[in-house]
Amino acid sequence: MELIKILVDSILSQNIALVFILGMCPLIAISNNLKNAFWMGIAVVFVVTLTAAINYPIYQLLLKTNTTNLALLIFIITIAATVQFLEMFLEKFFPTLYNAFGIFLPLITVNCVVLAISLFFVNRNYNFGETVVYSFGSGLGWMLAIILLAGLRERLKERNDIPRGLKGKGIAFIILGILALAFIGFTGLI
Amino acid sequence: MKKWIRLKYTKWYNILKDGISTNNPIVISVLGICSALAITNKVSNALAMGIGVTFVIIASSAVISLLRNVIPSKVRMIAYMVIISVFVIAVDMFLQGFFPTIAKSLGAYVGLIITNCIVMGRAEAFAVKNPLKYTLVDGFASGLGYTIVLLLVASVREILAFGTWFNLPVMSQGFTTWTIMAMAPGGFFVLGLFVWIIRELTKYYEEAV
Numbered sequence: 001m002e003l004i005k006i007l008v009d010s011i012l013s014q015n016i017a018l019v020f021i022l023g024m025c026p027l028i029a030i031s032n033n034l035k036n037a038f039w040m041g042i043a044v045v046f047v048v049t050l051t052a053a054i055n056y057p058i059y060q061l062l063l064k065t066n067t068t069n070l071a072l073l074i075f076i077i078t079i080a081a082t083v084q085f086l087e088m089f090l091e092k093f094f095p096t097l098y099n100a101f102g103i104f105l106p107l108i109t110v111n112c113v114v115l116a117i118s119l120f121f122v123n124r125n126y127n128f129g130e131t132v133v134y135s136f137g138s139g140l141g142w143m144l145a146i147i148l149l150a151g152l153r154e155r156l157k158e159r160n161d162i163p164r165g166l167k168g169k170g171i172a173f174i175i176l177g178i179l180a181l182a183f184i185g186f187t188g189l190i
Numbered sequence: 191m192k193k194w195i196r197l198k199y200t201k202w203y204n205i206l207k208d209g210i211s212t213n214n215p216i217v218i219s220v221l222g223i224c225s226a227l228a229i230t231n232k233v234s235n236a237l238a239m240g241i242g243v244t245f246v247i248i249a250s251s252a253v254i255s256l257l258r259n260v261i262p263s264k265v266r267m268i269a270y271m272v273i274i275s276v277f278v279i280a281v282d283m284f285l286q287g288f289f290p291t292i293a294k295s296l297g298a299y300v301g302l303i304i305t306n307c308i309v310m311g312r313a314e315a316f317a318v319k320n321p322l323k324y325t326l327v328d329g330f331a332s333g334l335g336y337t338i339v340l341l342l343v344a345s346v347r348e349i350l351a352f353g354t355w356f357n358l359p360v361m362s363q364g365f366t367t368w369t370i371m372a373m374a375p376g377g378f379f380v381l382g383l384f385v386w387i388i389r390e391l392t393k394y395y396e397e398a399v
Binding site for chain 2 (some may be wrong): 018019020021022023024025028029069070072073076077080106111112114115116119120123163164165166167168169170171172173174176177178180181184
């Protein structure tokens, strides 16, 4: 029950993109095309869950040796290494999958969602199961946000009545604002 | 007057102008948005974040610029990450030691300076190719451009959301606070409008939607 609450919260009412405002750079840069947005979302779900699961035992080790100040440095190295490994692994064994979202993988290293999840499970004292569920849910939530934004922006392409200065990034912010308003409505769902 | 004109054509001046206005990291190139939106509900938070990011950009760019001939290009990303995270940890410990209240309200966002695209962007686009003295100016300019936008957005949000500016009351007693301004949607709307205004003023337009 507790796990289901964490999962639903992290997708909807605690959405990492629309409530905590994380991972904005790729969210805005890649959302001009629905297909790319989808594959980027998949890549994020994958990497976020994997790195959180790897970082959790490492953090326990840091706790034991009383070196939690180094957590940031260690986390970012783990993330970079995991992404690099994943990229090579996919290229070698799943070339079709690699062609679909391989180019998004290096971008993920600097996606703040990945690091943020690792920092949040520390702040919230989650155990291993909760960490995995929370990171998976947050990844899904981020994917939901980028797909919603990309779909809306694709529709907007057909219209020509957006003010000049708002075109591109500007209108993306306004759409995100409206989406964020809607997501606040999910508060207290479970 | 003559001196001013000559100043306008120096490399220093152009780098400064580039960072603060023509190539402003937030408004024009839309980098480093996460922190710009998430912590701008209070001016004091925005100021702390701005100074922290400026320090990290200057320090990490300086180190990267000094080491630019030593770091092999294949592992440069990891090398940048390590250098940047060292300075971020320093900022984090400094805030926790001297300004615990601000550190508490910024929370995990201090650590997330590592993944702020501006820091990495300046390292990759400028610091690897330029000597130390220009890198310092460039880092300062980008940081200043970032801080100015942060402060402006935070001013609007704090005044509307809490009726205060830098924790000092500025609105009259009967003012109804706009709670939504302190939350995520307020940040998106204010920054969106801000981008619109700046782009109208600088005549910088994007063609695609």
